[in-house]
Amino acid sequence: MKFIAYAFSIFFILNIMPLHAKLITEPLLKKAEKKYTIKSKNRFLDLRDNLIKNLKNENVMKQLNKVNTWVNYIRYRSDKKVYGLSDYWATMYEFIGKGMGDCEDYTIAKYYILKELGISPKRLKFTYVIYKSRKGKNISHMVLSYLKVPKPKKQSDILILDNNNRLALPASKRKDIVKVIKMINGDTGAKSKKWKKLEAGMKQKKL
Amino acid sequence: MTLFKQIGLVVSFIIIVMLGAIMIINYKSAKQDMIQSLYETTANNISTLSNNLADASEDYALLVTTIDAEFDSGYYQKIEYISNDAKSDYVQVDNDLVEGVPLWFVRFTDIKLQSVSSDVSSGWNMAGVVHVTGDVGIVYKALYKMFINLLYVFVVSVVSAQIVLSVLLHFVLKPLYRVQRQAEAILKNEFLIQEKIPFTTEFRDVVYGMNAMVKKVEEIFNKGNEAAQRNKELLYNDPTTKLFNRRYLMLKLSDLIKLENKANGGTIIFIALSGAEVLNQQLGRKKADDMFFELGDIFNDVCRKYDSKVIARVNGTEFTLMIPDCDAGDAKEMALRISSRFEELIAFNKLDAKEVFIVLGLYRYKPTVTISELLTRADNALSQAKVDDNTNICLYEEKDDENAMGKEQWREIIEDSISNNYFSLRFWPTLNAKTKSLDHNVMTFTIDGGENKRFFYGDFIAPAINLGLVSRMYIVTLHDLITTRHEELDGSVCSIRLSNDFIKDSDAFDELRTLFKKYAKTLNFKLSFEVTDSFAINNTIVVKSFVTLFAKYDFGFGVNSFTGESNDFTYLKELNPKFIKADCAFLLDQSKDSMSALQVITDSLGIEIVATFVKTTDELEQLQAMHINSIQGPVTDLINK
CATH class of the missing domain: 3.30.450 (Beta-Lactamase)
Structure with missing residues (x-):
């Protein structure tokens, strides 16, 4: 009888636990503080207790904008400087933990936070684009695209979450994105080698 | 290595190589x-x-x-x-x-x-x-x-293949195991017939062949057994009473006098029947013979508790009851019972007890008595009984030597010898006269506890039996034999004659088993054990348990003092001794037919006949003519020279 009571208790606790608790756990917070600084831990706490908690029942537009803004506060640093590699896809935990990363790391973090907020990953695309800087230079870049409708037919149906812009604007209003090279799925389609590595890292909560 | 293991290894190797090859090919191709x-x-x-x-x-x-x-x-x-x-x-x-x-x-x-x-x-x-x-x-x-x-x-696959292979081999080779068991039984001279005929042609032919061979040998044994029984009856039995005859009695007397027992000797009873003519006249020949047969039954019945007795009809009206281990008191009581039951028999046949009666002369002997002294003194007792008007029974008792030691003195000596191991082991050889080589040594022991404490085996065995110390004494000497090096035994066989009392003691069996378990592997010579023929006949089951224990350690077993007294030699088949030792006189007394029958039995069971107490070269030559080459006794000194 005791066993059944314990089993029920565990089942009940698991069910009332907020979903975001799965993304940011207590051991992760301790680990982040130990590995980095208290600031690192605070970033995770802010993400969990403010951003995700507050946005849970908000509309999609608000979610997209708030998440984009929150993530964009993190400093930009190239992979070469942070990881010593020319190209590296950091997990959301590494990115927020270190408090720095490049355009792909912003995209990945936004993807997982929005997914946590309940946005369908099928609407989220990793997009390889050419970004024209203010100085007029073409730069290889990655952004997160949100499809307002499942099968968008015009540019305004796609919202762009970019580390160069605080707002999630429709693609039609992003004249600085001069070319779209490729849109790839997150974890909803065929998974590439990089995706598999990233998924494994996310599962392990790799800091 | 067994065939099962060999086949198992080879097939396993093939399976592993084949599966391994398939694996490698698959792997390389996939790569x-x-x-x-x-x-x-x-x-x-x-x-x-x-x-x-x-x-x-x-x-x-x-x-x-x-x-x-x-x-x-x-x-x-x-x-x-x-x-x-x-x-x-x-x-x-x-x-x-x-x-x-x-x-x-x-x-x-x-x-x-x-x-x-x-x-x-x-x-x-x-x-x-x-x-x-x-x-x-x-x-x-x-x-x-x-x-x-x-x-x-x-x-x-390998594990499954091994299991299937093992089951398959067990199934296929099962008949072969039975063939092996039968072959082992044949080697041990046991008559094992295989009832289950194997399915495999080759095994089936082998089993048919072996069964036929075993049946033939068993038939030879049975025929030999029957012939031996027939010849024994002709040679040593009185046809009317089926009691032994004088010839057998005389052969056995020397063995019986020296037989180890508690009573330190025994009693011989001479019984003479008077009025045989009246008996024949009044009852007729056939009824008179029936009465003699019943008289034989009375003798057997009265002294049935004695295993080593010999009851013989020495002539038409005289009987002898040689009863080792029987003291005077018991003998007298038996004489009275015989007399009483004879009177009942006379009355039943409506005869006159004054005309037909028996007279009994009893002589209580010691093991030191000679055969002629034994017979003379028993005859004197019979004569005395005949002349005494008051009784028909006369007992002449050999008094103990006044200087003889008492029970407590013996206890002290024997217990002292057991505690301090005063036993000194002696060995005498059994030779093969043909090859003039040593067949085996026979062990006996004496007490050597210093001055006035030196005794031969014959001196202390009777007190030891009386005091119940035989088993302990044997265990000490066996321990000494096994644990102490005796150079003369290196690489040879040493045979030990076990006392009947030792074998009857159940604790002795356990102690012997412990001793073997501990030391059997350390021996640099082979052990062999002997029991007397009469004991083996009357205690076959007990002896069999000892034989099984000896076989477990690959020790030999033999029967000594063989006189062919049993009416059925099946006990030899049961015990399967490696040799039987018989007195030279007994062997030489055998007729050609009875010797031939005995040899058929021993040959069919793979038993060697050893002649004991061989004294002269003449006796040796006669024995060799009978194809008996294993010899014990004084003549071995002559062969060695």
């Missing part, structure tokens, strides 16, 4: 297929990539993004673009370790994948070359997974 498939996929992809790069060749950012997008969304190890002007070269590489695959496997597999190259051209402009290498990690992972699966399949 080649995967590498080829990866190469082909890469070749297909490079076409699209080179087209995309052609459009992007003018813009470095576009070129980089195109390569990144391709690299990130696929399975590549390396994509390298080399521009003709060397200004816009770009490379994406992933040299990370293959996750989920151990390093040893990566080193062992060592896949070398060729890169695929394609020109990138925009119109007539040759912009550069792109080199693409597929991700071998996929191949490693797939191969490792396959390797593990193949390993599981291999292990499961």
